[in-house]
Amino acid sequence: MIDQVVRLLGYDFAQNALVAGVVIAIVAGIVSRFVVARNMSFAVHALSELGFTGAAGAILLGVSPVAGLLVGTTVSALLIGWLGVRVRERDTVVGVVMAFGLGLGVLFLTLYPRYATAAFAILFGTITGVSRGDVVLLVAVAIATLVALAFVYRPLTFATVDPEVAEARGVPVRLLGVVFLLIMAAAVAEAVQVVGVLLILTLLITPGATAERITAAPSRAIACSVAIALFSVVGGIFLSLAINLPVSVFVTSLSFGLYLLARLAGRRLMGGRRDSDEGVQAAAGT
Amino acid sequence: MADDEAPVVRFVDATLGYTDQIVWRGLSVDFPAGAFVAILGPNGSGKTSLLRAILGLTPMQAGRVEVFGAPPRRGNPAIGYVPQAQAFDRDVPLRGRDLVGLGLDGYRWGFGRQSSTACRQVEQAIASAGAERYADAPLGRLSGGEQQRLRIAQALVGDPRLLLCDEPLAHLDLRYQREITELIAAWGRGTGRTVLFVTHDVNPILDVVDRVLFVVNGRWATGTVHEVLTTEQLTKLYGSHVDVLDVHGRLIVVGETLDAGFEVEEAHHLPAIDVPPHGRDAKALP
Numbered sequence: 137m138i139d140q141v142v143r144l145l146g147y148d149f150a151q152n153a154l155v156a157g158v159v160i161a162i163v164a165g166i167v168s169r170f171v172v173a174r175n176m177s178f179a180v181h182a183l184s185e186l187g188f189t190g191a192a193g194a195i196l197l198g199v200s201p202v203a204g205l206l207v208g209t210t211v212s213a214l215l216i217g218w219l220g221v222r223v224r225e226r227d228t229v230v231g232v233v234m235a236f237g238l239g240l241g242v243l244f245l246t247l248y249p250r251y252a253t254a255a256f257a258i259l260f261g262t263i264t265g266v267s268r269g270d271v272v273l274l275v276a277v278a279i280a281t282l283v284a285l286a287f288v289y290r291p292l293t294f295a296t297v298d299p300e301v302a303e304a305r306g307v308p309v310r311l312l313g314v315v316f317l318l319i320m321a322a323a324v325a326e327a328v329q330v331v332g333v334l335l336i337l338t339l340l341i342t343p344g345a346t347a348e349r350i351t352a353a354p355s356r357a358i359a360c361s362v363a364i365a366l367f368s369v370v371g372g373i374f375l376s377l378a379i380n381l382p383v384s385v386f387v388t389s390l391s392f393g394l395y396l397l398a399r400l401a402g403r404r405l406m407g408g409r410r411d412s413d414e415g416v417q418a419a420a421g422t
Numbered sequence: 423m424a425d426d427e428a429p430v431v432r433f434v435d436a437t438l439g440y441t442d443q444i445v446w447r448g449l450s451v452d453f454p455a456g457a458f459v460a461i462l463g464p465n466g467s468g469k470t471s472l473l474r475a476i477l478g479l480t481p482m483q484a485g486r487v488e489v490f491g492a493p494p495r496r497g498n499p500a501i502g503y504v505p506q507a508q509a510f511d512r513d514v515p516l517r518g519r520d521l522v523g524l525g526l527d528g529y530r531w532g533f534g535r536q537s538s539t540a541c542r543q544v545e546q547a548i549a550s551a552g553a554e555r556y557a558d559a560p561l562g563r564l565s566g567g568e569q570q571r572l573r574i575a576q577a578l579v580g581d582p583r584l585l586l587c588d589e590p591l592a593h594l595d596l597r598y599q600r601e602i603t604e605l606i607a608a609w610g611r612g613t614g615r616t617v618l619f620v621t622h623d624v625n626p627i628l629d630v631v632d633r634v635l636f637v638v639n640g641r642w643a644t645g646t647v648h649e650v651l652t653t654e655q656l657t658k659l660y661g662s663h664v665d666v667l668d669v670h671g672r673l674i675v676v677g678e679t680l681d682a683g684f685e686v687e688e689a690h691h692l693p694a695i696d697v698p699p700h701g702r703d704a705k706a707l708p
Contacts, residue, residue, distance in 0.1 A: 172515075286532065289532065289701070290529075291528060291530070292529055294528035297514055297515065298521065298524060301505055301525070302529070303479065304501075304505075304586075305497050305503070306529050307529045338425045347515075352515060352516060352559075352560035353517055353520070354515055354518050354520055
């Protein structure tokens with residue numbers, strides 16, 4: 137089994153997969169922290185399905201599905217940002233936009249004259265199918281995303297956890313909401329390469345949700361989240377090479393396994409503070 | 423400061439309203455430097471809007487607002503802001519220390535790596551709010567009073583000249599109400615700076631308040647507690663009979679409602695507005 141992995145690593149497709157996987161995991165790990173903190177699971181799901189529509193349109197037009205995916209998620213992010221200004225509107229708007237976009241996706245697939253293998257790949261992920269050209273595009277998008285994240289990191293954190301005071305301190309809370317949707321659009325387009333549209337949440341929710349169980353320190357949580365995403369993706373690619381099952385099977389299993397472990401260990405790490413409030417209050421009294 | 427004598431905040435014939443409704447009209451009031459001012463009134467009377475106007479978040483329909491002698495501007499670092507005591511989500515990815523840090527430089531772009539000076543400032547603010555014991559615990563696991571102490575540290579960390587508090591005692595039990603009030607008042611006394619304190623119940627702050635601004639039905643009155651909170655004055659403001667009772671040093675406001683005759687209100691609930699402020703002419707009472 138190990139021999140097989142070593143042998144396959146000599147091939148371009150496996151090397152491409154590993155490079156793309158590492159880059160994608162870093163982006164997904166960071167973005168998932170914010171997705172979880174901002175309660176945006178539904179928006180992630182919608183962006184990925186609309187990315188599918190973009191990819192299906194690209195296949196129909198005979199252009200790169202990866203580019204189509206990126207266009208699909210970005211256009212949807214802008215649409216959601218434009219229509220869903222208030223938080224309470226957001227989920228509704230996401231649902232409305234998602235339903236329409238997915239309808240278009242069905243249309244594109246139906247119009248495509250042959251059996252759309254590429255569309256199936258978008259649904260379930262085929263990191264082992266990315267070309268050298270795709271890897272270059274993925275790395276470029278990842279770098280742009282990371283630069284954008286670094287630039288907005290602190291005000292975005294402020295606006296996420298404490299929007300009222302952030303607004304009072306002059307943070308452009310609404311603008312940051314749209315900027316984050318665009319960052320998410322890029323991250324979704326990336327992560328779809330590994331696990332596909334239908335399993336996107338395993339990379340954009342699970343790492344962040346797992347990290348949250350382990351630590352409340354923001355920088356440590358980001359580091360944990362990235363480590364979890366890296367372990368799941370790289371581990372998933374190796375297992376897939378060894379056992380010859382789709383990568384997404386292993387990525388989802390590994391990330392879910394880590395989540396369960398964190399749930400069990402987290403109770404000890406974070407302390408059962410809710411039960412011992414009284415003690416802390418008493419100690420805090422002056 | 424050379425302009426110590428000038429009012430910290432001044433409303434000049436200011437009218438606040440939304441498209442179809444005037445909240446208050448012709449408000450002219452000065453908040454002097456070093457004063458602890460309570461802004462009182464029932465829900466919906468525009469108390470929070472008054473703070474938002476000072477923060478530069480809500481424009482006036484007519485008249486003007488001056489903050490430190492200039493028009494209000496967003497993100498003015500000379501203003502500290504304490505929002506309503508509202509529990510953070512249990513899983514909020516933050517420690518108390520991080521919340522205070524965001525108050526210092528959360529509006530800055532980039533990662534905002536904290537210098538040793540910044541760390542010292544955060545440390546001092548936490549100590550002055552008496553929150554050292556739990557500054558490193560996950561914020562969501564702290565009690566409402568502990569969270570509110572950290573919020574005050576967050577508001578004071580930038581050494582503001584004016585502190586705005588929006589119902590900082592809501593949802594807190596009596597002991598914490600006393601502690602938080604004392605904390606804020608002690609800061610005002612110690613630094614000689616100004617506190618604007620929005621509340622629907624004046625009793626927890628009776629001992630520390632210098633001046634009162636009471637807004638209701640688009641009308642307003644200002645003065646000391648004993649000038650404003652009288653049966654005669656509140657009856658004029660509400661436009662229907664209101665009794666102010668002094669029960670063992672606590673002020674109880676008992677109001678008449680249109681549908682149910684006399685209704686004894688709890689001490690911390692001022693009578694609701696009977697008539698919508700829509701179209702009412704505001705009348706300034708001396």
